[in-house]
Amino acid sequence: DTGVSQDPRHKITKRGQNVTFRCDPISEHNRLYWYRQTLGQGPEFLTYFQNEAQLEKSRLLSDRFSAERPKGSFSTLEIQRTEQGDSAMYLCASSLTRTGQETQYFGPGTRLLVL
Amino acid sequence: SQQGEEDPQALSIQEGENATMNCSYKTSINNLQWYRQNSGRGLVHLILIRSNEREKHSGRLRVTLDTSKKSSSLLITASRAADTASYFCATGLLSSGSARQLTFGSGTQLTVLP
Numbered sequence: 218d219t220g221v222s223q224d225p226r227h228k229i230t231k232r233g234q235n236v237t238f239r240c241d242p243i244s245e246h247n248r249l250y251w252y253r254q255t256l257g258q259g260p261e262f263l264t265y266f267q268n269e270a271q272l273e274k275s276r277l278l279s280d281r282f283s284a285e286r287p288k289g290s291f292s293t294l295e296i297q298r299t300e301q302g303d304s305a306m307y308l309c310a311s312s313l314t315r316t317g318q319e320t321q322y323f324g325p326g327t328r329l330l331v332l
Numbered sequence: 333s334q335q336g337e338e339d340p341q342a343l344s345i346q347e348g349e350n351a352t353m354n355c356s357y358k359t360s361i362n363n364l365q366w367y368r369q370n371s372g373r374g375l376v377h378l379i380l381i382r383s384n385e386r387e388k389h390s391g392r393l394r395v396t397l398d399t400s401k402k403s404s405s406l407l408i409t410a411s412r413a414a415d416t417a418s419y420f421c422a423t424g425l426l427s428s429g430s431a432r433q434l435t436f437g438s439g440t441q442l443t444v445l446p
Contacts, residue, residue, distance in 0.1 A: 250433065250434075257439075258438055258439075259436030259438050260375070260420075260434075260436050262433035262435065273433065275433075306372075308374060308375065320365070320380055321377070321434060322377060323377075324374050326374050
């Protein structure tokens with residue numbers, strides 16, 4: 218399967234712990250996005266990378282959140298000192314810059330529950 | 333914040349009927365995309381319509397876009413039970429520097445009864 222993959226699919230953690238999620242985009246895609254989705258809502262943009270450069274961050278991305286894409290391929294999203302309000306689905310998407318009308322392809326998401 | 337709003341929030345129809353969902357947005361856009369999400373899963377891209385297009389078809393899907401009214405509709409014809417899912421519209425904004433992120437509405441939950 219050559220789609221976007223995310224790991225883990227589910228994560229349960231206690232408040233105050235750190236968690237890290239991984240996203241592997243479609244191999245030739247140069248852009249990678251992170252979104253967060255809470256129950257009953259649409260996804261909200263967090264940040265995006267073009268190759269290894271993080272080009273945009275949402276105000277939703279507090280200091281406790283950090284994302285990396287060290288070699289321009291996979292990306293990690295780390296949440297430090299998790300809070301119950303961080304419980305959500307974290308979605309990764311990738312796209313290929315071509316015509317400017319790019320389609321973002323989403324992974325299955327990582328569902329985080331903070332107890 | 334959510335850029336788009338889907339209407340209705342929930343829709344229940346019988347198999348074989350057509351389903352129409354609407355989306356309204358607030359700012360100028362580069363394109364508008366529709367996605368489907370099955371419960372607890374990732375999003376599946378359905379169709380992209382550019383700001384200079386008015387209508388687009390893909391299989392049983394028909395999307396219209398009215399930029400003067402800042403609205404779009406998604407029509408699913410001859411619905412099937414497998415179409416049961418949440419449907420989201422997402423806009424790619426026109427403003428430079430922000431054109432990469434998608435801004436999603438809160439979705440329409442479609443239930444197709446067998």
